[in-house]
Amino acid sequence: MHVVAVVTQKGGSGKSTLSVGLAMAAMQRSERVALIEADAQGTISKWRERRENPYPRVERVADPADIELVISRLQGDGIWLAIIDTAATNNVLATRAIACADLCLIPARPSAADIEAAIPTLIAIRRLDRRFAFVLNQTPTRGARLSEAAASLSSLGVLALPFIGQRNDHQDALGAGLGVTEFAPEGKASEEILALWGWISERLIVESNDHGQAALKTAC
Ligand SMILES: Nc1ncnc2c1ncn2[C@@H]1O[C@H](COP(=O)(O)OP(=O)(O)OP(=O)(O)O)[C@@H](O)[C@H]1O
Ligand SMILES: [Mg+2]
Numbered sequence: 001m002h003v004v005a006v007v008t009q010k011g012g013s014g015k016s017t018l019s020v021g022l023a024m025a026a027m028q029r030s031e032r033v034a035l036i037e038a039d040a041q042g043t044i045s046k047w048r049e050r051r052e053n054p055y056p057r058v059e060r061v062a063d064p065a066d067i068e069l070v071i072s073r074l075q076g077d078g079i080w081l082a083i084i085d086t087a088a089t090n091n092v093l094a095t096r097a098i099a100c101a102d103l104c105l106i107p108a109r110p111s112a113a114d115i116e117a118a119i120p121t122l123i124a125i126r127r128l129d130r131r132f133a134f135v136l137n138q139t140p141t142r143g144a145r146l147s148e149a150a151a152s153l154s155s156l157g158v159l160a161l162p163f164i165g166q167r168n169d170h171q172d173a174l175g176a177g178l179g180v181t182e183f184a185p186e187g188k189a190s191e192e193i194l195a196l197w198g199w200i201s202e203r204l205i206v207e208s209n210d211h212g213q214a215a216l217k218t219a220c
Pocket of ligand 2: 016017041043
């Protein structure tokens with residue numbers, strides 16, 4: 001099973017939106033996808049309540065010690081991808097999520113404030129020797145600020161592609177209990193999320209070939 005943690009202490013950068021969007025994009029291949037909500041704010045559970053389709057499975061975790069148990073249970077139940085949505089703080093729960101992840105995604109809007117706020121998260125990820133990629137989210141369609149932000153993030157580490165634009169479909173999909181790929185399958189937001197999932201899934205496959213699943217799990 002692949003585990004992806006979406007982490008940054010900066011609030012509102014798109015952790016929950018990307019977690020949902022990517023889980024639903026991955027579900028186009030298989031329903032054996034789960035979301036782990038490690039944020040008391042409950043954005044994912046509230047989204048799940050608005051949803052009629054029983055998939056993806058959503059697990060809530062409040063105690064850091066429970067993350068490993070939940071991951072083992074999901075693995076035992078045949079889940080092949082778990083995406084952990086974390087809170088906007090570097091708490092013990094977020095740190096455990098990072099430790100358990102095969103890949104950490106750090107969303108950032110193209111602003112100095114978001115990029116600066118990602119640094120403590122990046123330090124925690126490096127300390128735990130986890131793989132990571134930045135995701136530029138809520139980007140304008142054009143502008144110098146975007147290329148400056150992309151250059152800053154690229155200097156700090158890997159930047160995932162494509163960037164995810166600022167699009168109403170993301171907000172409307174979340175409100176309707178849907179992923180953006182279900183809400184507006186032909187839209188630009190859906191196209192970007194599917195392409196981002198393609199980028200991420202390639203990294204996950206390369207990583208499991210490099211290290212083997214057993215080695216990955218011992219880190220958690
Ligand atoms: N690409 C996007 N386009 C448009 N709106 C977006 C996009 N990404 C996120 N949003 C909106 O930005 C707001 C914050 O997003 P979200 O709740 O996913 O951030 P978060 O990092 O999970 O926040 P928190 O730190 O509070 O958990 C929401 O209203 C969401 O709908
Ligand atoms: Mg959130």
